[in-house]
Amino acid sequence: MPSEAKPDICVVGLGYIGLPTAAVIARSGCRVLGVDVSEHVVKTIAKGKIHIEEVDLDGLVQGVVARGTLRTSMTMEPSDVFVIAVPTPFGDNKAPDISYVLEATTNIAAVLKSGDTVVLESTSPVGTTEKVRNLIASLRPDLKIPGLTEEIPDIAIAYCPERVLPGRILEELTNNDRSIGGITPRCARKALTFYKHFVRGDCVTTDARSAEMTKLVENAYRDVNIAFANELSIVADKMDLDVWEVIRLANRHPRVNILQPGPGVGGHCIAVDPWFIVNSAPEQTPLIRTARGVNDGKVDHVIERAKQLIDKYPAARIACLGLAFKANIDDFRESPAKKVAAALARKYSSRVQIVEPYASELPEEFEGSKASLIDIDEAIENCDIFIPLVDHDVFKSIPLAERVNKLVYDTRGIWPDQPRIDETPAKLKLAS
Numbered sequence: 001m002p003s004e005a006k007p008d009i010c011v012v013g014l015g016y017i018g019l020p021t022a023a024v025i026a027r028s029g030c031r032v033l034g035v036d037v038s039e040h041v042v043k044t045i046a047k048g049k050i051h052i053e054e055v056d057l058d059g060l061v062q063g064v065v066a067r068g069t070l071r072t073s074m075t076m077e078p079s080d081v082f083v084i085a086v087p088t089p090f091g092d093n094k095a096p097d098i099s100y101v102l103e104a105t106t107n108i109a110a111v112l113k114s115g116d117t118v119v120l121e122s123t124s125p126v127g128t129t130e131k132v133r134n135l136i137a138s139l140r141p142d143l144k145i146p147g148l149t150e151e152i153p154d155i156a157i158a159y160c161p162e163r164v165l166p167g168r169i170l171e172e173l174t175n176n177d178r179s180i181g182g183i184t185p186r187c188a189r190k191a192l193t194f195y196k197h198f199v200r201g202d203c204v205t206t207d208a209r210s211a212e213m214t215k216l217v218e219n220a221y222r223d224v225n226i227a228f229a230n231e232l233s234i235v236a237d238k239m240d241l242d243v244w245e246v247i248r249l250a251n252r253h254p255r256v257n258i259l260q261p262g263p264g265v266g267g268h269c270i271a272v273d274p275w276f277i278v279n280s281a282p283e284q285t286p287l288i289r290t291a292r293g294v295n296d297g298k299v300d301h302v303i304e305r306a307k308q309l310i311d312k313y314p315a316a317r318i319a320c321l322g323l324a325f326k327a328n329i330d331d332f333r334e335s336p337a338k339k340v341a342a343a344l345a346r347k348y349s350s351r352v353q354i355v356e357p358y359a360s361e362l363p364e365e366f367e368g369s370k371a372s373l374i375d376i377d378e379a380i381e382n383c384d385i386f387i388p389l390v391d392h393d394v395f396k397s398i399p400l401a402e403r404v405n406k407l408v409y410d411t412r413g414i415w416p417d418q419p420r421i422d423e424t425p426a427k428l429k430l431a432s
Contacts, residue, residue: 299339318348
């Protein structure tokens with residue numbers, strides 16, 4: 001293939017990362033095939049539509065599908081570059097599950113040809129890229145595999161994790177720096193050439209294991225810092241302090257930057273990735289393990305504190321505000337807000353109303369609870385207790401005049417002007 005020609009790309013997995021990645025690559029002029037195991041996903045995208053919520057993604061997908069630079073299939077086809085962007089969940093024992101990665105690798109191996117590049121983007125435990133390499137070697141003995149041959153290899157294999165923020169994915173896919181880890185330096189250079197087609201940020205090459213660890217470290221770092229904020233909020237509750245005021249004042253120190261607490265930590269990255277490090281080095285990771293425990297435990301703390309409040313007012317109606325794991329997105333994966341709201345719905349049944357502007361129906365966790373999904377105006381009209389669990393913009397925009405008579409347990413600190421819980425609104429005293 002001439003060096004100036006743009007390669008044909010196959011993106012395997014069309015979820016929250018794979019679809020935006022495929023669309024951004026297609027925008028650069030490369031011909032992209034998106035492969036997914038879901039017929040619904042494949043058919044939806046083929047119509048120029050999207051199955052996830054992300055800023056500006058709908059217009060981009062519609063455009064690249066219309067131009068013919070993005071098409072979809074449930075079947076793997078020959079390409080020049082294969083990008084694996086499938087889930088890597090963990091099981092009940094917190095051990096990472098890379099079966100989706102290996103399944104994708106198996107399907108890719110069937111169509112590999114000399115000169116191709118395989119890039120793993122899925123967040124993975126250290127050593128996964130080598131397992132991808134070894135699986136390809138076992139399935140394709142006709143190919144010379146990097147790191148396993150003394151000759152010039154036929155293919156390149158690399159690891160390059162995404163580093164994006166939901167709600168800003170398209171911008172950050174293009175502008176953020178990338179760490180590209182090759183099985184060999186030659187592999188890293190080939191992957192670098194591919195990423196420079198659509199990435200404006202710096203692309204730094206390294207080895208695959210270092211790149212794998214880098215992604216895990218980034219999210220473990222954030223998890224540890226969030227755990228400090230969440231633990232501080234639990235201490236503040238015990239000491240009857242306003243944690244938001246304490247953090248605001250502490251952050252005036254020039255070398256202090258405490259993050260904001262919440263009802264826990266969610267999403268497929270920060271709530272999951274630290275366990276990959278713990279699983280690989282359990283004796284060497286007491287801090288990371290403790291941070292995970294603090295953040296998971298914050299969910300239980302919020303549930304119990306909410307129950308204590310609700311039980312004082314047996315006739316009060318409760319509005320849980322938000323189910324997503326962060327503001328202004330429709331992603332509920334590992335969401336602490338969803339866990340809190342579902343627990344309260346199971347206990348208090350139809351007294352609990354859920355407000356989630358990014359959902360058209362309640363998730364399966366609410367089956368049998370008799371909770372209902374309502375909009376924010378109905379909640380303001382009919383509910384007595386507000387429990388903000390997600391800092392969606394629509395919630396932050398509610399003025400004090402519309403919530404001054406509500407009893408609020410604010411887990412996100414979105415309403416600093418709200419009267420304290422012990423300053424009970426008069427109408428709730430009548431309901432007690």
